Amino acid sequence: MTGEDEDSDGREGTGEREAFDAVTAAVGERIAPDAAERERMREAVETLRGRAEDAIADLPVAADVVQVGSTARGTWIAGDRDIDLFVRFPADLERDRLESYGLEVGHAVLPEGREEFAEHPYVTGEHDGFDVDLVPCYRLDSATEIQSAVDRTPFHTEYLAERLDDELAGEVRLFKQFLKGVGAYGSDLRTRGFSGYLTELLVLEHGGFRETVAAAADWQPPVRFDPEDHGIAEFDDQLVLIDPTDPERNVAAVLSADNVARLQHYARDLLESPREELFFLDPTEPLSAEAVREHVQRRGTTPVAVRFNAPDVVEDQLYPQLRKSLSGVRDELDRRGFDPLRTAAFADESAVLLVELEVPERPRVERHEGPPVAVRPHATGFFEKYADDEDAYGPFVDGDRYVVEREREFVAAREFLESEALLDVALGVRVASALKHDYDVLVGEEIATLAGEFGTELAAYFDPRP
């Protein structure tokens, strides 16, 4: 009886807790950087920092170097090889001087490096097997004064450095690995998952990995955390975590509802049946063209795909544009009666907007409701417009209105997709240019030809998991 009472109180049986701990211990072992990796990391950072400080000494302004990101906070997963060094310049330095000094230091630190552009230009390159970014930013008194998002990063690292000890860092690694395993890790705009910073703050908030997943399993979104109890804004998001360094910012702003739900699903699964494979879910096996055809036949649906050359922009620009375009095409197909069942967008060399339809064709006639007959001028105008239309049935009276059955513009979804009307839907700007240039339309089993480039994406589509 005692044991049962404990269960019904929500406390787990000893056996279940032991199984969970055994799994996390084994996973922790696999993902913790070992002493040699830590030492190599430390040496690399030391060398790069020394080079940066030497280069700064030659500049006409003062600056310092801070290491940021997970490798600075000890929360990186074994094998990750990202080193992020920020060079902080005085807040009153003009922006173009900050940029030129930043690049000067960058090239001194990474002689083989190349310039990239995010909020500022910066230098990225390799050193001793590590991927290094050397990024200029402003040194400010508070994260609320920032001029660009990169200025905020050092505050995050500082906040966490004071609060994450080695043990909590291990808990963060477990949570990161778990989110990677279930596909919800990464704040890039393709994934719209959990950022490293969000992961760290959630573990800090709950005190450990197990406590975090146990809480997540029971979340009733919208869920709000405010570690510093200083939030001053309202957010619509499912999960809100007020940035401890900036009361106006939701750290989880980019996180999708899907990824919140996904975490909740797998958190329950892990608590119910602790097992290592949830942290290392097998990569999806690509589908063959034949397997795609079999799915299409089995489902009895009509997938339609618009395929074009992927616009040459970074993923964080590409995916929002693909999503906007997909939703524009989907909504128009819906409006025209082709009943979309599910959608997906893929990108590699090509980009694909895939809409799976329940209804690929409609009748030649479509119902078109006119005004109530009582609304005299409007009703008379409607009647006269269609009275002599040879292709229309009616106008007739249905209830209190005039109705005609007129000729439908596009009987088949393919006709619409192959017409210029496709370009009238809401599209991402670079997608619109790409479509204006050229595109293919694939219908039904024809989408099997996508298996060569997008076999993995099609596998995820046709064998969806939570």
Add this chain to the structure above:
Amino acid sequence: MTGEDEDSDGREGTGEREAFDAVTAAVGERIAPDAAERERMREAVETLRGRAEDAIADLPVAADVVQVGSTARGTWIAGDRDIDLFVRFPADLERDRLESYGLEVGHAVLPEGREEFAEHPYVTGEHDGFDVDLVPCYRLDSATEIQSAVDRTPFHTEYLAERLDDELAGEVRLFKQFLKGVGAYGSDLRTRGFSGYLTELLVLEHGGFRETVAAAADWQPPVRFDPEDHGIAEFDDQLVLIDPTDPERNVAAVLSADNVARLQHYARDLLESPREELFFLDPTEPLSAEAVREHVQRRGTTPVAVRFNAPDVVEDQLYPQLRKSLSGVRDELDRRGFDPLRTAAFADESAVLLVELEVPERPRVERHEGPPVAVRPHATGFFEKYADDEDAYGPFVDGDRYVVEREREFVAAREFLESEALLDVALGVRVASALKHDYDVLVGEEIATLAGEFGTELAAYFDPRP
């Protein structure tokens, strides 16, 4: 300028008014009973009334005889041959005695007549080429005390007899004929149009035929008339005319929105282009089976029909049941994704529920949304129900919910109609019994076989006019 100003004030030009008057004069001529017809009618009524009074004299109670209906009020159309005589018994007579005395008088008046049953049993038969009904009712002080609807009729006749002179009777005839011409006359439950009494009251209210159609052309339903200004109830109907003999009754209660709109449409048409043929619209030519097939091909729809033996009940019982059944079948086809475009019900020897579908088949899979993942017990139950279902895709996460794509019960509308599930929809009780016994399902061009029995109805369906 003066002429134009008059037009814009809504007053018609002299020419238009002349054209209208010429048309109504010609129509009036065609439909007014001539002196010979009136005389024959008068003589027949005299004879029948005499027979009734003789029979009453042999009864142990007092009673009187009143003529009711349009032939009593002088508003009948030439060629109509209905004579309605009501025998009024004292209000305190027991109902079964009223019925037996009524039948006794009926058989005395119409020796060859037969008994029918409406509110009471009554006798119907022929006399000198007229169709005669001899109906018993109670003599009451007020129409609000009535025990059945027939008791009200003498009050209607009395009310109108005092107010309709010969000239107004002619105006009533025009309005009746116009409503007949456009298909909106008759308060039977198949037509749900304008009753004779409603027609008379509307002309009385407006002062003439032209005034009535001019008003109707501009009605903004709901429209309410209360000639005696004594109405004490609210009605939802599009047209409300409070019975001058009963403040709680809407004379237009049975009138459909379609027939209100239809009157408005044709009223405008007549005012705009006065012409005799609107009073005598050609009967619809029946469609051949071949013509039905051509319509189906041209429209690209999939009509489906359920055909069964018409239940042996009077039309006023049959049509409401057919409508209820049609709406039940339509709604279920809609719910199952077969997108009904239009419907109709026909009855003769057979009865037919016709639903024209835009989508005759759907995919094998159908989307089934589960609860939000956050609603833990419900969500877990949903997940577990489908997790091991081999035929379902998912559960996967879509937004904040679980979703599965599970196997659809009926892929084709025909499958559904041929299954026992058809009997689970809301059906009229006699339709349900008929379907339980036997029915056919016709799909697509197969409905052409209905042309033999329902060619006229199919013509009205495929060439709908206002």
